[in-house]
Amino acid sequence: MAGLKLQHIVKRFGQIEVIHGISLQIEDGEFVVFVGPSGCGKSTMLRIIAGLEEATEGEVWIGGRQVNDVDPANRGVAMVFQTYALYPHMSVEENMGFGLRMAKRPRHEIKERVARAAEILQLTPYLKRRPKELSGGQRQRVAIGRAIVREPEVFLFDEPLSNLDAELRVQMRIELSKLHSELQTTMIYVTHDQVEAMTLADTIVVLNEGRIEQIGVPLDLYQHPANLFVAGFIGAPRMNFLKVRAEHSTEKSVVIAGPDFPSRPLSLKKTTSVDLAPGAELTLGLRPEHIKVCEPGSGASMLLIEVVENLGDLTLVHGTTPAGNRITLNVKGFQNYRHADAVGFGFDANHAHLFDSAGSVV
Numbered sequence: 001m002a003g004l005k006l007q008h009i010v011k012r013f014g015q016i017e018v019i020h021g022i023s024l025q026i027e028d029g030e031f032v033v034f035v036g037p038s039g040c041g042k043s044t045m046l047r048i049i050a051g052l053e054e055a056t057e058g059e060v061w062i063g064g065r066q067v068n069d070v071d072p073a074n075r076g077v078a079m080v081f082q083t084y085a086l087y088p089h090m091s092v093e094e095n096m097g098f099g100l101r102m103a104k105r106p107r108h109e110i111k112e113r114v115a116r117a118a119e120i121l122q123l124t125p126y127l128k129r130r131p132k133e134l135s136g137g138q139r140q141r142v143a144i145g146r147a148i149v150r151e152p153e154v155f156l157f158d159e160p161l162s163n164l165d166a167e168l169r170v171q172m173r174i175e176l177s178k179l180h181s182e183l184q185t186t187m188i189y190v191t192h193d194q195v196e197a198m199t200l201a202d203t204i205v206v207l208n209e210g211r212i213e214q215i216g217v218p219l220d221l222y223q224h225p226a227n228l229f230v231a232g233f234i235g236a237p238r239m240n241f242l243k244v245r246a247e248h249s250t251e252k253s254v255v256i257a258g259p260d261f262p263s264r265p266l267s268l269k270k271t272t273s274v275d276l277a278p279g280a281e282l283t284l285g286l287r288p289e290h291i292k293v294c295e296p297g298s299g300a301s302m303l304l305i306e307v308v309e310n311l312g313d314l315t316l317v318h319g320t321t322p323a324g325n326r327i328t329l330n331v332k333g334f335q336n337y338r339h340a341d342a343v344g345f346g347f348d349a350n351h352a353h354l355f356d357s358a359g360s361v362v
């Protein structure tokens with residue numbers, strides 16, 4: 001088992017810089033998820049840690065040892081990829097033990113380690129089968145088994161579930177959580193799926209265009225996003241953003257107004273150096289569950305309903321305000337709203353997020 005330290009990692013492919021100086025400390029036994037949109041540098045970061053790609057600048061430390069010049073095979077890491085290329089002509093057992101056979105481990109040791117991994121992954125009944133005789137989820141478990149038998153100090157997962165159907169993904173997510181509880185090994189997991197990030201991670205690292213936007217425990221990122229990017233990326237359906245203006249402000253609060261609602265005060269999350277002078281443009285962020293439907297009229301903001309999605313225990317309502325703001329809100333239970341209904345809505349100022357023109361929370 002080992003922790004990890006990345007110090008000012010920069011990666012350039014030719015002239016193009018794709019990682020712009022990432023520093024990060026990962027504790028021994030932690031489950032860390034790198035999440036971010038396609039192309040933000042998640043796989044590149046993982047490959048740099050694995051040694052499959054060289055960092056242009058910066059240091060990679062695994063378990064107190066700088067490994068920049070250490071071969072991938074000797075870094076104590078095992079990586080599981082999205083495409084879990086198994087050898088089709090080998091049995092599950094042979095696939096899982098392949099790396100150990102290459103490393104010339106004694107036969108009884110290979111057998112023992114494969115049997116233990118198979119037990120953890122509930123693959124024991126399938127050890128003699130070939131990959132084509134397995135379901136997608138079972139094949140992915142074999143790929144994970146191949147990593148487990150190496151008894152790495154750090155597991156690296158690059159979107160290992162994205163080829164599975166939705167139901168299997170949920171199942172495998174639970175399996176991976178259990179696996180981590182059982183092994184207590186440091187895991188770094190890459191995904192662009194914020195639900196996977198929220199459910200699996202001890203710590204989430206949100207990446208965007210080769211930079212870290214925010215690091216935190218899932219709930220903290222959800223409740224206290226540091227900027228517009230994280231606020232929009234974490235949470236589904238995503239946070240609603242409305243353009244508003246500052247009317248006047250004190251050190252601790254600002255009165256905002258928008259075309260869809262009358263002036264109201266909001267407390268500021270941090271003391272800001274940003275100009276909140278009257279007229280300053282701000283973005284108000286409201287999560288769908290923090291917008292309440294009420295009777296129209298009497299000063300309430302208006303929403304013209306466009307689409308209603310009844311999910312049984314929850315109803316998602318999508319609509320547009322008279323000022324053209326698009327809003328999604330959710331209401332508990334089955335709701336009888338229809339297309340073209342007009343409703344009123346309000347929000348609780350305690351759950352409102354406010355961002356300055358640079359996108360930072362204020």
Ligand SMILES: Nc1ncnc2c1ncn2[C@@H]1O[C@H](COP(=O)(O)OP(=O)(O)OP(=O)(O)O)[C@@H](O)[C@H]1O
Nearest residue numbers: 013018036037038039040041042043044045191192
């Ligand atoms: N070998 C390479 N040569 C040149 N550019 C590369 C190379 N590998 C990756 N890149 C670029 O680096 C950036 C980050 O790529 P990376 O594969 O790390 O993204 P990602 O976050 O894993 O995306 P995805 O979610 O699509 O897998 C992209 O802009 C990509 O085009």
Ligand SMILES: [Mg+2]
Nearest residue numbers: 042043044158
């Ligand atoms: Mg990738």
